[in-house]
Amino acid sequence: MLKVNPNYEKLPGSYLFAEIARRxxxxxxxxxxxxxxxxxxxxxxxxxxxxxxxxxxxxxREMGEAETFRGYGPDYGYDFLVNAIIxxxxxxxxxxxxxxxxxxxxxxxxxxxxxxxxxxxxAVIAVTDPVYPVYVDSxxxxxxxxxxxxxxxxxxxxxxxxxxxxxxxxxxxxPVDVIYLCYPNNPTGTTLTKAQLKLFVDYAKHTGCVIVYxxxxxxxxxxxxxxxxxxxxxxxxxxxxxxxxxxTAGFTGTRCGFMVIPHGVVGMGGNGQPVELNAMWxxxxxxxxxxxxxxxxxxxxxxxxxDGWQQCMAxxxxxxxxxxxxxxxxxxxxxxxxxxVDAPYVWMKTPTGMDSWTFFDKLLHxxxxxxxxxxxxxxxxxxYFRLTAFNTLEKTQEAVERIQxxxx
Amino acid sequence: MLKVNPNYEKLPGSYLFAEIARRxxxxxxxxxxxxxxxxxxxxxxxxxxxxxxxxxxxxxREMGEAETFRGYGPDYGYDFLVNAIIxxxxxxxxxxxxxxxxxxxxxxxxxxxxxxxxxxxxAVIAVTDPVYPVYVDSxxxxxxxxxxxxxxxxxxxxxxxxxxxxxxxxxxxxPVDVIYLCYPNNPTGTTLTKAQLKLFVDYAKHTGCVIVYxxxxxxxxxxxxxxxxxxxxxxxxxxxxxxxxxxTAGFTGTRCGFMVIPHGVVGMGGNGQPVELNAMWxxxxxxxxxxxxxxxxxxxxxxxxxDGWQQCMAxxxxxxxxxxxxxxxxxxxxxxxxxxVDAPYVWMKTPTGMDSWTFFDKLLHxxxxxxxxxxxxxxxxxxYFRLTAFNTLEKTQEAVERIQxxxx
Numbered sequence: 022m023l024k025v026n027p028n029y030e031k032l033p034g035s036y037l038f039a040e041i042a043r044r045x046x047x048x049x050x051x052x053x054x055x056x057x058x059x060x061x062x063x064x065x066x067x068x069x070x071x072x073x074x075x076x077x078x079x080x081x082r083e084m085g086e087a088e089t090f091r092g093y094g095p096d097y098g099y100d101f102l103v104n105a106i107i108x109x110x111x112x113x114x115x116x117x118x119x120x121x122x123x124x125x126x127x128x129x130x131x132x133x134x135x136x137x138x139x140x141x142x143x144a145v146i147a148v149t150d151p152v153y154p155v156y157v158d159s160x161x162x163x164x165x166x167x168x169x170x171x172x173x174x175x176x177x178x179x180x181x182x183x184x185x186x187x188x189x190x191x192x193x194x195x196p197v198d199v200i201y202l203c204y205p206n207n208p209t210g211t212t213l214t215k216a217q218l219k220l221f222v223d224y225a226k227h228t229g230c231v232i233v234y235x236x237x238x239x240x241x242x243x244x245x246x247x248x249x250x251x252x253x254x255x256x257x258x259x260x261x262x263x264x265x266x267x268x269t270a271g272f273t274g275t276r277c278g279f280m281v282i283p284h285g286v287v288g289m290g291g292n293g294q295p296v297e298l299n300a301m302w303x304x305x306x307x308x309x310x311x312x313x314x315x316x317x318x319x320x321x322x323x324x325x326x327x328d329g330w331q332q333c334m335a336x337x338x339x340x341x342x343x344x345x346x347x348x349x350x351x352x353x354x355x356x357x358x359x360x361x362v363d364a365p366y367v368w369m370k371t372p373t374g375m376d377s378w379t380f381f382d383k384l385l386h387x388x389x390x391x392x393x394x395x396x397x398x399x400x401x402x403x404x405y406f407r408l409t410a411f412n413t414l415e416k417t418q419e420a421v422e423r424i425q426x427x428x429x
Numbered sequence: 430m431l432k433v434n435p436n437y438e439k440l441p442g443s444y445l446f447a448e449i450a451r452r453x454x455x456x457x458x459x460x461x462x463x464x465x466x467x468x469x470x471x472x473x474x475x476x477x478x479x480x481x482x483x484x485x486x487x488x489x490r491e492m493g494e495a496e497t498f499r500g501y502g503p504d505y506g507y508d509f510l511v512n513a514i515i516x517x518x519x520x521x522x523x524x525x526x527x528x529x530x531x532x533x534x535x536x537x538x539x540x541x542x543x544x545x546x547x548x549x550x551x552a553v554i555a556v557t558d559p560v561y562p563v564y565v566d567s568x569x570x571x572x573x574x575x576x577x578x579x580x581x582x583x584x585x586x587x588x589x590x591x592x593x594x595x596x597x598x599x600x601x602x603x604p605v606d607v608i609y610l611c612y613p614n615n616p617t618g619t620t621l622t623k624a625q626l627k628l629f630v631d632y633a634k635h636t637g638c639v640i641v642y643x644x645x646x647x648x649x650x651x652x653x654x655x656x657x658x659x660x661x662x663x664x665x666x667x668x669x670x671x672x673x674x675x676x677t678a679g680f681t682g683t684r685c686g687f688m689v690i691p692h693g694v695v696g697m698g699g700n701g702q703p704v705e706l707n708a709m710w711x712x713x714x715x716x717x718x719x720x721x722x723x724x725x726x727x728x729x730x731x732x733x734x735x736d737g738w739q740q741c742m743a744x745x746x747x748x749x750x751x752x753x754x755x756x757x758x759x760x761x762x763x764x765x766x767x768x769x770v771d772a773p774y775v776w777m778k779t780p781t782g783m784d785s786w787t788f789f790d791k792l793l794h795x796x797x798x799x800x801x802x803x804x805x806x807x808x809x810x811x812x813y814f815r816l817t818a819f820n821t822l823e824k825t826q827e828a829v830e831r832i833q834x835x836x837x
Contacts, residue, residue, distance in 0.1 A: 022637035023606040024549040027699025029709050032716075039715055064500035074493035077724065078486050084683065085482035091682040092472035127535050127684075127722075134717035138570065141432040142550075158716040162546065198431040229430035274499040275492065276535075276722045291435025301437050307447055308440075308566040309542035314535075314684040316485065317722050 028164045037154050037397035038062050041381075048385055058420040060347070060408040061391040063207065063365065065271040067339060069320070070332030073270060076323035080316035094312040097303070098125025098279070102318045105325045106279055110264065116251040122283050122299060124306055125313050125321075129237050129265035129278040133201070134159035136233060136261060136280070139288070139301045144198035147178035149190045151208050151398030151405070153235070156201040172400045181401045182209060184370070188359060189217055192224050200225065202250075203235035205242060208398045208407040209368040210344075210360015212246035218253050225259035231286060231298070232260040237278075240269040240337050241344075242363045251281075258285035261298065268365065270324040270333045277313055277321040340365045343417040344410035350421030351408070355429040365410040371395070372429050377406055388423035436572045445562050445805035446470050449789075456793055466828040468755070468816040469799040471615065471773065473679040475747060477728070478740030481678060484731035488724035502720040505711070506533025506687070510726045513733045514687055518672065524659040530691050530707060532714055533721050533729075537645050537673035537686040541609070542567035544641060544669060544688070547696070547709045552606035555586035557598045559616050559806030559813070561643070564609040580808045589809045590617060592778070596767060597625055600632050608633065610658075611643035613650060616806045616815040617776040618752075618768015620654035626661050633667035639694060639706070640668040645686075648677040648745050649752075650771045659689075666693040669706065676773065678732040678741045685721055685729040748773050751818035751825040758829030759816070763837040773818040779803070780837050788814050796831035 034040060041061055049057065069077075083089035097103070103123045111118045126132045134155050140146075146160050157177065160166050167176025178197050180190035188211040193200065202221060205212050225232050234250040242248055250256045262281045266272035282299040290296040323329040348361035351369055361367035371380040377394035384390045384406075393409075395402030410417065442448060449469055457463065477485075491497035505511070511531045519526045534540045542563050548554075554568050565585065568574050575584025586605050588598035596619040601608065610629060613620050633640050642658040650656055658664045670689045674680035690707040698704040731737040756769035759777055769775035779788040785802035792798045792814075801817075803810030818825065 022703070023639045023696040024552060025696035025698055025704050025706065025709060026547055026549055029547075029712060030698050030700065030704065032712065062501070066495075066498070066500065068495050068498040069492045071493060074489055077489040077492070081482055081485040081489060081724070081728075084477045084485075085479060087474075087476050090474070090476040090679075092474065092679075093470070093681045128719050130719045131717065139434055139437075141434055144432060155716060162713070162716070231431045271498075271500075273501045273719070274723045276719065288431040288433035290433055290438050292438065295430070296433050296438065298433065301433060304437060304440065305570070308563060308570070309539065311536050311538045311681070311684065314722060314725050315682045316489070316724070320489075 026162070028162050031169055032158060032161055033169050037393070040397070041391070041393065044382070045385065045391055055389045057389045057391055058412060058416045058423070059391045060412055060417070060420055061393050063268070063409050063411060064273050065268065065411050066413060067271055067336040069271055069275065070324070070329050070336070072326050072329035072332055073320045073323045077316045077320040080319035084315065091315045094315055094318070096306045096310055096312050097121070098123065098313065099315070099318050102322050105322050109325045111249065111251065114249055114252055116249060118251070118281055119284065121303070122281055124280045124282065124302060125318060126278050126280060127276045127313050128267060129235060129263045130155055132263045132278060132280040133233060133235055135305070136302070137163060137165070138305060139298055140165070140199060145176070145178060145196065147180055147193045147197040147200040148399070149202065149206070150179040150181050150400060151395060151402030152201070153203055153207045154398065156233070157399070172396070179399065179401070183401055184357070184359070189213065192220065196228065197230050199231050199233060201233045201235070203237070204246065205238040205364035206360070207238065208366055208393065208395065208402065210362075210364035210366035211368070212242065212244065212363045215247050215253060218247055218250060222250070222253045222256045222259060226255050230259070231288065234260050234262045236262055237265040238268055238364050239264065240333070241341060241365055243341065244363050246363055257283040261286060266321050266324060269337070270321070271336060272321070275317060275320060277317050339414065340410045343412065343414060346417055347408050347410060347421055351424055354425040361410070367408045367410070368395070369406050369408065371404055371406050377403055380406055384424070384427070388427050390420045390423055434570070436570050439577055440566060440569055441577050445801070448805070449799070449801060452790070453793065453799055463797045465797045465799055466820060466824045466831070467799045468820055468825070468828055469801050471676070471817050471819060472681050473676065473819050474821060475679055475744040477679055477683065478732070478737050478744070480734050480737035480740055481728045481731045485724050485728040488727035492723065499723045502723055502726070504714045504718055504720050505529070506531065506721065507723070507726050510730050513730050517733045519657065519659065522657055522660055524657060526659070526689055527692065529711075530689055532688045532690065532710060533726060534686050534688060535684045535721050536675060537643060537671045538563055540671045540686060540688040541641060541643055543713070544710070545571060545573070546713060547706055548573070548607060553584070553586060553604065555588055555601045555605040555608040556807075557610065557614070558587040558589050558808060559803060559810030560609070561611055561615045562806065564641070587807065587809070591809055592765070592767070597621060600628065604636065605638050607639050607641060609641045609643070611645070612654065613646040613772035614768070615646065616774055616801065616803065616810065618770075618772035618774035619776070620650065620652065620771045623655050623661060626655055626658060630658070630661045630664045630667060634663050638667070639696065642668050642670045644670055645673040646676055646772050647672070648741070649749060649773055651749065652771050654771055665691040669694060674729050674732060677745070678729070679744060680729070683725060683728060685725050747822065748818045751820065751822060754825055755816050755818060755829055759832055762833040769818070775816045775818070776803070777814050777816065779812055779814050785811055785814050792832070792835070796835050798828045798831055
């Protein structure tokens with residue numbers, strides 16, 4: 022009989038958000054009158070910007086005419102979008118990225134989970150703790166995380182982030198090959214300063230490891246935190262960067278993102294020679310991917326138009342207002358809170374002695390508010406809880422009032 | 430230094446179609462006046478059906494309104510599309526597929542290359558020879574193909590298909606875990622009868638291996654060849670099926686496909702217990718994928734509408750006419766040809782003693798026609814050449830006339 026990949030059965034329970042959906046569904050079916058407010062999953066609610074919709078409609082119509090129809094596009098994305106990214110995401114920051122260092126994809130989740138294919142099977146992986154589960158699960162599925170014992174993987178190097186260290190991860194305490202960093206952070210909503218990020222870049226240069234940097238939430242930055250790891254000197258030799266239109270432009274259901282792999286990022290091949298990760302990814306994309314839908318790439322391009330950008334930023338402002346309302350309101354209710362200034366996420370401490378899934382059930386059952394238990398993001402997430410700013414202003418305000426009524 | 434996946438450097442040269450593009454580009458830049466006709470890559474040229482475009486436009490506009498906006502969709506695809514597939518692709522054939530056995534994706538290329546993640550690293554893979562390169566490359570990237578020695582991978586089990594056996598693959602001559610089959614076949618354009626396919630289903634049942642069946646070209650079937658492997662009794666216990674809208678509805682640049690994994694398909698887990706591949710894929714999709722763009726899924730749904738289907742089938746008929754013109758015309762020029770009846774591909778023998786890349790260069794340089802050398806599809810493809818029916822009728826006729834002028 023076919024032997025399957027044995028690593029899947031090591032994965033604990035179901036994917037975090039599937040488990041949340043299950044609990045919510047059970048409660049809803051037993052309490053159909055409950056008016057739930059969802060501040061759980063990080064999914065946007067504002068419609069796409071008008072300029073983006075118009076671009077998608079126009080491109081859809083082009084696909085219906087022989088003269089303008091497009092078949093297979095370049096695996097790595099259309100020139101128009103790659104050039105818009107180089108100009109707007111990088112040149113605007115004073116960063117030069119070459120045309121063939123950008124790869125368009127159907128979203129950052131796919132990129133951050135597929136990029137592990139480039140690493141050797143015995144690569145040692147470091148992740149912050151708490152962490153977006155996809156980095157962990159995609160490596161666990163290839164066996165790199167080892168075994169799941171109690172509440173952690175025994176081959177992962179966890180970088181604990183907590184109130185005590187201000188959610189600034191320490192450098193790894195043992196040799197690692199890859200470090201995943203996400204800033205502004207999901208789930209903590211916090212950022213790193215350039216100086217703090219530089220420590221990681223320098224460490225990677227010094228030790229020869231590679232950083233996978235997830236900048237999916239960069240559009241929410243209001244402070245002077247870096248928008249790209251390439252603002253840090255030397256990062257183009259050690260870092261891959263993933264970005265997404267999901268949060269910047271509400272593309273969670275539209276699906277487009279991109280990854281940057283500078284030519285300077287190298288690993289060691291099986292023959293001991295250095296290999297560009299860019300060349301490997303190019304081969305991977307050419308052999309296993311067929312590009313992103315043309316109308317969707319046109320929609321992404323329109324994000325950078327004058328109107329499109331203004332409209333998208335108005336949505337970001339809307340969500341940041343929600344984040345402020347949550348942060349201030351929950352704080353007023355007596356909770357300790359973090360994040361929510363440069364990110365759509367507020368990270369709060371659960372009441373003393375209450376674990377995060379218990380707090381999840383309490384909020385769900387008593388005030389009908391859905392959040393995300395910190396334990397779902399890793400062992401150091403225990404004792405914390407994530408609220409997202411992606412609901413409407415009205416629902417957000419009501420959710421905060423409910424939490425205030427509940428008290429601590 | 431990070432050690433990279435050592436299997437990438439074992440891959441020979443570049444991906445087949447990248448190499449063709451390179452040769453064409455070189456020739457074009459040196460001969461800018463040459464009027465090239467491309468019958469090489471299997472890319473469609475007819476615009477999307479009007480009903481499909483209207484559905485995409487309507488869904489794009491829905492994304493711009495708060496009431497109809499959609500964020501993250503179900504990882505496995507929207508109900509409306511899954512149900513349309515169950516009804517039109519399967520119930521119409523008398524095949525019952527359960528709702529949770531269908532997974533919507535951004536195309537069959539991604540599916541057939543990602544599905545190998547479910548197999549153990551030491552699984553033995555069988556492929557027909559010649560074969561669509563993606564099955565081979567995706568497994569080679571994980572080391573399952575072994576080493577590339579001369580013109581073949583030393584760990585793959587090749588099932589040779591040639592004029593002598595009528596392009597009907599023999600059963601594997603040694604134990605294998607997975608067999609990839611594609612019918613109507615790319616590149617040979619031939620099909621298997623139900624009886625021929627049943628031999629493989631029975632073999633898989635008997636030996637415990639799994640069949641990955643690629644039915645991307647089923648819309649071109651004009652004979653009584655099976656449209657789905659599930660028309661064969663017992664196949665739901667041993668076969669995964671991949672389908673795509675790329676060729677059925679011209680979605681090569683629009684990107685949508687689906688994979689069916691019946692609950693009956695099991696492998697053996699690391700603990701020796703049977704594991705459903707359906708459950709593994711569900712986990713894989715939930716952890717590493719975020720669904721297909723909503724407007725694209727609506728476009729795919731419209732393929733099944735009365736107007737949409739009629740319009741798509743008119744395009745298929747157009748391409749099948751081209752296939753007939755190529756088949757008959759090239760035959761008239763003295764070549765031995767196969768396929769082109771149930772498929773958009775005509776598989777011709779190269780002139781005696783001429784290898785397929787030489788014939789590629791000869792056609793390119795002397796009559797400015799681009800085809801695909803058979804050697805690019807595997808060792809048994811040597812001595813053959815693929816022409817595709819996806820150009821316009823006029824260009825197809827002219828290409829055939831040029832080949833006739835060239836003679837043998």
